[in-house]
Amino acid sequence: MYNMRNISTWLSVLLELSAIWPCVISMNLLSFTTQEMKLTNHVRVKRGWSWEPLYVTEEQEVKKPMYVGQLKTDSDGQDGLIKYILFGDGAGTIFVMNDYSGKISVLKKLDREEKPFYTLRAQAINRYTGVPVEAESEFVIKVLDINDNEPQFINRPYIAEVLEMSPKGTYVTQVIATDKDDPTHGNNARLVYNILQGQPQFSIEIKSGIIRVASQIDRETKDQYHVIVQAKDMIGDAGALSATTTVVINILDVNDNAPKFQQKTYEMSIIESATIGEIVGTILADDFDIGKNAEINYLIEERGDYNMFDIHTDSLTQEGIITLKKLVDFESRSRRYNIQVRAENKYKPEFFDTATIRIYVVDVDEPPVFLEREYFMEIPESVPVGSYVGSVTAKDPDTTDTVIRYDILHNKHSRSFEIYPNNGSIFTMKSLDREVDLWHNITVTATEAKSPTYTSYVHVYIQVLDVNDNAPQLEHIPDIYVCEKSRLEQPVHTITAIDKDEPKLSHPFSFTQPPEESTNANFTFADNEDNTATILTAQDGYSSQDNPLFYLTVIISDNGTPSLTSTSTLTIKVCDCGIDNNKESCGKGGFFFKFMNSGAVIAISVFILLILVLALLVHVRCRKKHNIMSEKGEDLKENIVKYDDEGGGEEDTEAFDITGLRHPTVMRERKPRRIRRTDIQSMYRLSLGLGPDVAIFKEFLTEKLEEANTDSSVLPMDYLHCYAFEGTCSPSGSLSSLSFTETNVSEIDPYY
Structure with missing residues (x-):
């Protein structure tokens, strides 16, 4: 009120001054503003905002700005000097304010579940000067809830399990539903639960949603239940919204049923030729439980012929498989067997059932x-x-x-x-x-x-x-060396004998020398009585120059009846073992080089020289033969003809068809012809289309054979000759080995 009186006083002063000096109005206004600010800074004035609670109900249709509430300052004199300004969340888009009255309006429909309240700020300023009249103030517009959301079940799907025969009140599971409405505003979000389907087996707690067993449940009657649960808001009052969900409850099995045979008496048969372990038949007892609770053990009770058969359980089919335990014989004893079988629960033997089985033996024609x-x-x-x-x-x-x-x-x-x-x-x-x-x-x-x-x-x-039919033999004959500096009865080597006969017939072996060698021996034997013997020296020292080799005969006898013996000759080589008398170097060529030094080199050299001379003589004779053969010119020619015929030798001339090779000028006196085959032709001659008539050449061969039979200086009877006709008048002469004169036939080596 004090501020309002100051403003009125100053306004009257300004009106009087305006009548006298209008030009200074603006200066007075500035002066007024300055003085007012000074007063404001030096004088404490009580002023403030006033407004009513601001609420907006959600989901209201807004076709034009709808009044929400009003803000005003106690400094507002309703004269239009105060201007109200709105800031903050939704200002200008959702909420607007009348800048003269401070009334707030909403421009569109709101949703509490989207945003439950809006925080805004308001300011009051002098409309003309823009100077704040009140400090900026913050306020909240709350969105009021309505029941526009139905409950929603969470953690779906619901699947639960409970044992059959569970007592009443046994916990099964819990369903939970939520409501997006405001739980603090009325009963919009207060839920209650009830079962629409699943009674009387199950019940539900109305507030918590816990499902419990309400009556006895038998899995063998029904093993699964679909319980439909409803959730309502507003505590189920009129206008409440609801939702439903299905809870699948599986009933778990308990072992509460005994096995039951399908029939009390079974009849089976088996042939008498059946082998032990062969299947006689199968039986089955039903157990209404499942899983492990339905596992059955079958056994044969000790009644009747229980020891003739056996039974075991097939773990997959739960059948009792009866097998033959002992052989049955249709001809020897009873032709029918009676056994009593018991089927009991594997985990509760007190749950069982029994049945009688009659087994008949069937006669068959059996092999021996x-x-x-x-x-x-x-x-x-x-x-x-x-x-x-x-x-x-x-x-x-x-x-x-x-x-x-x-x-x-x-x-x-x-x-x-x-x-x-x-x-x-x-x-x-x-x-x-x-x-x-x-x-x-x-x-x-x-x-x-x-x-x-x-x-x-x-x-x-x-x-x-085994019989003693194999004489003992040395296991192997090694290279044996004796050092030149060996002493009397010094070990030289150990030999081992083996026998193909069994040891109990032939062992032990004995080692001896022939009587003629034992009197003048250079070496002796020491029998080790373990089928081995050690060769010992019989003198002091040996000389590789005088006698490099010794031959030692050993007679090995077994212990069989009769005793068998074998004789082996051992070669003992004298070796210069060096200063340390070590025989290891003897087997690496030392003896060989010593032997070479003793004259073998000269002998080998002479032998090689003889071989070279012999080769030279053969070469010279071959060249001489070649010259002799070529003296006949072109009378005879040489050719190689292949015949796939294995006849009777030289006299089997009927198997050949070779063209004649003789020149007409050297033909000899004709002799009576023999019957000859003309069907076998020389493939080589036919290919060349050359040569005289075959009859001429056959006569030539006959003459040659007769000469060979009577002349011992010619080639052997079984020597292979190859003949072919090469034509006449060849300027190069003949290359055939047959081109020689009769005067030098005797010079040919018959074994060449």
């Missing part, structure tokens, strides 16, 4: 049965061919006894034996040698004479027993 599963026989290796080895026996297990025939399946061992087909006696067919084959494994068959299809087999193992 050998009295033994396999046969072992022995025979010495020295027995003659046809010796008895042993017998096998088989019988017909059927009631009708039939004749049985025996035979041996062929293999490499069966060729040494034969079997008598009527009684199964086995004999030798060949001589046996234990050192070649110690064991002979043969397979014998037994077949019914009337039914050859029924055949049984048995293995027969024949061991060849």
